[in-house]
Amino acid sequence: MGFCLFSNVALAADALAREGRRVAIVDVDVHHGNGTQDVFYERDDVLFVSLHQSPFYPGTGHAHEIGRGPGEGYTVNLPVPSGTGHAGWLELVDRVVVPVVEAFSPDVILVSAGFDAHREDPIGGLDLVADTFYEAVAGLREIAATGAVLEGGYSLEALEVCARSVGAALIWEANPVKETITEGVRPWGMLRSEVESYHAGRWPVRLGG
Ligand SMILES: [Zn+2]
Numbered sequence: 001m002g003f004c005l006f007s008n009v010a011l012a013a014d015a016l017a018r019e020g021r022r023v024a025i026v027d028v029d030v031h032h033g034n035g036t037q038d039v040f041y042e043r044d045d046v047l048f049v050s051l052h053q054s055p056f057y058p059g060t061g062h063a064h065e066i067g068r069g070p071g072e073g074y075t076v077n078l079p080v081p082s083g084t085g086h087a088g089w090l091e092l093v094d095r096v097v098v099p100v101v102e103a104f105s106p107d108v109i110l111v112s113a114g115f116d117a118h119r120e121d122p123i124g125g126l127d128l129v130a131d132t133f134y135e136a137v138a139g140l141r142e143i144a145a146t147g148a149v150l151e152g153g154y155s156l157e158a159l160e161v162c163a164r165s166v167g168a169a170l171i172w173e174a175n176p177v178k179e180t181i182t183e184g185v186r187p188w189g190m191l192r193s194e195v196e197s198y199h200a201g202r203w204p205v206r207l208g209g
Pocket of ligand 1: 029030031114116152153
């Protein structure tokens, strides 16, 4: 929609897929990854998972958008409300993102690493901290070779600390950034039934507990 000159993560994923690799894209930007979703919406060789604020620009990324044709089930959208914090966001990573990506059995994981979900971001309304992104990448790197592509982020300070944290996670180092974690909204209760109806038949999502 004009914010990116090239869809870098989609180009990388497509190039890897053409070599026969299975690629999972995990989009942590505060906005829905609508362009990436469109590129792979009818394909089953690239899994696309997006966590994003909703309602929010660009208005797409509802849980019922799950892919089409051979791509059905290979798009997973997790829309979360403004005010979702570290714990509530990571709960979705643990319950849905990690088990789905693991079951997809990718050769490569690419993180669309937008950092406008950080609490200092002037546009995003999620209250994440650098450690939230660190923990997410630390969970993904256990599954397969993981890389990240820098995307959105409108606070240069937040962009810096989050990029340092994710960089450390990618090379299996401790998180160099310490920020105070505050309690936020826990969206799992709202999302549970949609995740169950759209994804539990195909993926081993963790509904209980
Ligand atoms: Zn964004």
